[in-house]
Amino acid sequence: MTTPRRRDLANAIRFLAADAVQAANSGHPGMPMGMADMAQVLWGDFLSHNPANPAWCNRDRFVLSNGHGSMLLYALLHLTGYDLPLDELKRFRQLHSRTAGHPEAHATPGVETTTGPLGQGLANAVGFALAEKLLAQRYNREGHAIVDHHTWVFLGDGCLMEGISHEACSLAGTLGLGKLIALYDDNNISIDGEVHGWFTDNTPQRFEAYGWQVIRNVDGHDPEEIGQAIRTAQAETARPTLICCKTTIGFGSPNKAGKESSHGAPLGKDELAATRQALNWPHPAFEIPADIYAGWDARAAGAAREADWSARFERYAAAYPELAAEFSRRIRGELPADFLAHADSYIARLQAEGPTVASRKASQMAIESFAPRLPELIGGSADLAGSNLTLWKGSKSAAGDDADANYVYYGVREFGMSAIANGLALHGGFIPYDATFLVFSDYSRNALRMSALIPARAIHVFTHDSIGLGEDGPTHQPVEHLSSLRYIPGNSLWRPCDAVESAVAWKAAIQRADGPSVLVFSRQNLAHQHRTEEQVADIARGGYVLLDPPEARFDLILIGTGSEVELAMEAARRLDAQGVKARVVSMPNTNVFDAQPLEWREGVLPAWCRKRVAVEAGVTDFWRKYVGLDGAVIGIDSFGASAPADALYQHFGITVERVVEAAKAL
Numbered sequence: 001m002t003t004p005r006r007r008d009l010a011n012a013i014r015f016l017a018a019d020a021v022q023a024a025n026s027g028h029p030g031m032p033m034g035m036a037d038m039a040q041v042l043w044g045d046f047l048s049h050n051p052a053n054p055a056w057c058n059r060d061r062f063v064l065s066n067g068h069g070s071m072l073l074y075a076l077l078h079l080t081g082y083d084l085p086l087d088e089l090k091r092f093r094q095l096h097s098r099t100a101g102h103p104e105a106h107a108t109p110g111v112e113t114t115t116g117p118l119g120q121g122l123a124n125a126v127g128f129a130l131a132e133k134l135l136a137q138r139y140n141r142e143g144h145a146i147v148d149h150h151t152w153v154f155l156g157d158g159c160l161m162e163g164i165s166h167e168a169c170s171l172a173g174t175l176g177l178g179k180l181i182a183l184y185d186d187n188n189i190s191i192d193g194e195v196h197g198w199f200t201d202n203t204p205q206r207f208e209a210y211g212w213q214v215i216r217n218v219d220g221h222d223p224e225e226i227g228q229a230i231r232t233a234q235a236e237t238a239r240p241t242l243i244c245c246k247t248t249i250g251f252g253s254p255n256k257a258g259k260e261s262s263h264g265a266p267l268g269k270d271e272l273a274a275t276r277q278a279l280n281w282p283h284p285a286f287e288i289p290a291d292i293y294a295g296w297d298a299r300a301a302g303a304a305r306e307a308d309w310s311a312r313f314e315r316y317a318a319a320y321p322e323l324a325a326e327f328s329r330r331i332r333g334e335l336p337a338d339f340l341a342h343a344d345s346y347i348a349r350l351q352a353e354g355p356t357v358a359s360r361k362a363s364q365m366a367i368e369s370f371a372p373r374l375p376e377l378i379g380g381s382a383d384l385a386g387s388n389l390t391l392w393k394g395s396k397s398a399a400g401d402d403a404d405a406n407y408v409y410y411g412v413r414e415f416g417m418s419a420i421a422n423g424l425a426l427h428g429g430f431i432p433y434d435a436t437f438l439v440f441s442d443y444s445r446n447a448l449r450m451s452a453l454i455p456a457r458a459i460h461v462f463t464h465d466s467i468g469l470g471e472d473g474p475t476h477q478p479v480e481h482l483s484s485l486r487y488i489p490g491n492s493l494w495r496p497c498d499a500v501e502s503a504v505a506w507k508a509a510i511q512r513a514d515g516p517s518v519l520v521f522s523r524q525n526l527a528h529q530h531r532t533e534e535q536v537a538d539i540a541r542g543g544y545v546l547l548d549p550p551e552a553r554f555d556l557i558l559i560g561t562g563s564e565v566e567l568a569m570e571a572a573r574r575l576d577a578q579g580v581k582a583r584v585v586s587m588p589n590t591n592v593f594d595a596q597p598l599e600w601r602e603g604v605l606p607a608w609c610r611k612r613v614a615v616e617a618g619v620t621d622f623w624r625k626y627v628g629l630d631g632a633v634i635g636i637d638s639f640g641a642s643a644p645a646d647a648l649y650q651h652f653g654i655t656v657e658r659v660v661e662a663a664k665a666l
Contacts, residue, residue: 004295006223009044010036011281012079012292014252017071018275019285020092020099022266027093027101030249030262031069034220035154035185038245041226042183043076043298046234048149050302051081054109057331057428058309060149061112061128065121066156066185067102068264074099077110079288079296084108090286105426105454113426114454117446119162120419122182125153126172127423127432129180129240130398130408134378135429138403139327144316146309146327150234153182157195160184160203164447167416172240173211175399180240181233185220187249193260204244213241220245252279330376330429333457333513339373343507346370350500351536354528359521359562360463362502364389370506371406374431377510378424380408381435382417388435388463414440418447418460425456431510437469438462438478438520441485451516452490458516459509465495466617467652468563469523473642483622485518486590493518494589495616497565498526501588504539508592520562524645527566529586542592543604547572547584554583556611556663559626561587564615564634564654571659582663583609587626611666617654632662 013036021027042062049059064073071092077084084098091097098108102116112128115121129151136147159165172180184203188195204214213236215229226245233241250262253275267275276282283289317324329336346369355362371377371392378398381390395407410417417434424432441448441462451458467477486493492512494505502521509517529546538544547569548554560568565586572582585604587593593601605612605626612631614623620633627633636652649655 002291004291006037006040008292009295010040011252011279012288012296013039013072013075014279015276015281015283016075016078016089016286016288018267018272020071020074020089022269022272023090023285024093025266027071027266028068028264029071029267030189030256030264031066031156031185032072032075033251033253033262034187034247034249035069035072036251037221037223038154038183038185038226038247039072039076041223042152042230043080044296045227046230047152048305049298050306051077051110051299052303053306054082056306056309058147058149061125061151061427063112063121063125063128063151063153064103064115065125065153065159066118067115067121070099070101070103072154073103073111074108077108079293080298081302082110084110086286113423114450117450118158119160119164119168120447120450122153122155122159123164123168123416123419123447124423124426125151125180125182126168126177127420127425128427129172129177130175130420131424131427131430132179133175133177134398134405135327137401137405138375139323141316141320144312144319146313146316150179150181153180154185155182156185157188157190157199160201161199164415164419167413168420169207169212170210171410171413171416171420176211176238177240178237181230181243182241183243183245185247186244187247189249189258189260189263191260191263204242207242211239213239215241215243218243218245220247221251254278326375327429333428335510336373339370340507340511342373343370343503347500347503347507347536348533350503351531354530355499356525356528357499358523358525359496359498359502360389360523362496362499363461363463363506363519363521364392365499366503366506368392369503370510374510375404375406376429376431378406378408378430378432379435380410380417380421380433382410382414382440383412384436385409387437388461390433390435390461410434414443415447418444418458419450421458421460422447422451422454422456425458426454431457431459433459433461435461435463437464437476438481439464439476441478441481448485448491448516448518449488452488455490455515457513460516460518461521462518463521464523465520465562466522467636467640467648468617468645470645470648471642474639477640478618479636479639480619482520482616482618486622490515491518492516492589492591493520495520495562496588497560497562497586498528500529500531500536501539501586505588508540522563524563526563529565529569539588540592541596541600542589542594543585543587545583545604546586549576549581549583551581554581554609556580556613556666557583557585557605557609558659558663559585559587559612559614559623561616564617567615567654567656567659570656571663574656574660575663580663613659613662613666615654615659617649632666634658634662
């Protein structure tokens, strides 16, 4: 069997991609054809991975930020020996295939993160590289480098036009993420054509200003230049590296190479045939010769790499058994054995003590209690640590080389922050939380959606959750945000009414391993609510009965969340004095409540009781599914105003009196 040339190996990528796009009659062949030579050098000569175990913890991470070129990644995974058969490539972009239009981490072995929204893969990669840096600082010892891998990113012009690239890459330079290496597909083409009319940035200078090493003017079709650039990048350990590769989109296509027509549409049968002739690829669609497969096969080398690492880890475990056990537990995603018992004890103590504090303060109290037992918990805030109250006594900055670093000062970078948190979660070994004001969830919205879609075990903290923040006015007062975040499939949003519910929310978010949680907290103080031990346990169900009349008979139901629960409780007391019996339901998490068995939901909100009033300082339509068209909702369907919180609640009619009136009207 002859040894195939590099160009032949790269052409296998080109034609698997072009053939799959042609078969699907949709997709993006131009990028895989243009980046195939770069991919061959990286995956053939440098990438440390094991196709038989995509979850090997010390593997290199490869992120395809320009995810529209997904067939590049699928071709690489198939050729190198991952569990991605050729039949799956033939079913590209088809229902239930493992080769979706854009890479999906939950669907395809070897895909590190879900990409497609441009720039977010790059930001995820910053999270991957930060995770590697921090784990190495904590666990590596002299002669025992058990955490030692690179994060590689493929990206294009579109990724660098997106604002998130500025947020994430400037922070990566500040943090000195030397094992982050990005290869830029500088082909000057986007969907609308040549980018010179809308993208004239001096990209190398921009990244040099961020503190990156920049390697310019690499011929992206010359394996020798690509390899030398990668070796130079690996030699730089104090700065991330951007390798600028000049390429031709649709390389090899006689009539579409270098043109936008190859970007997002099949080449067409005639052009595909002409490309086969131009690149001397005589094989029919989806046929790869045996020598090409052999040249790509990474299974034996990957197994040897992992076996070598496992032997080294055994020696490490013998020398540092406690560190090794903690590292292994974190990589498995398991919580410490005593954590849940500690959390339950803390929650019980809070219920007994009954503090009246803002829920943002209650959040900080919970972090203070939980974080010392969770070295995997890593926090951060978008320049609002003193307002979000995300710092705790043990917080140590990730910017240095502290072995116990656990806090990221993200600066005013909400979008980048949330996407980086997704990367930290995906890497393994961390449970990240990030924070900003709820109204600024708009800035990070697509990263929050991606958290749920991936899904990533990330915790997104939002404070100043309503008009209750007061004088900063409508630009800072969220109105529609609670409802819109609840509508994200797979999201889990908690809006607790007091310190006890806040602690339960934190416990639930830390426990949740199959997706993200959003924790929403108030600026203003919230009254403590009295509960039985059984009611405390019921909080975790998302919605529960907080108050029933003593005679267990009620005329109507009041539903509240967060700061409005105490309004509902006071309204129930006033109604009782007037002979109207009200049940009060606290609904800290509608997503969790909706997932409860029918028996539970019926027990809390029985169908026979149609007289219901919901109260929340946000848009009202969301609550119609709980109160029905014949119920009432007290909320705010306009923007807020600048005034003290008490005056705003009175002005917008979110008051006890209004709840009582609505209840009596029913």
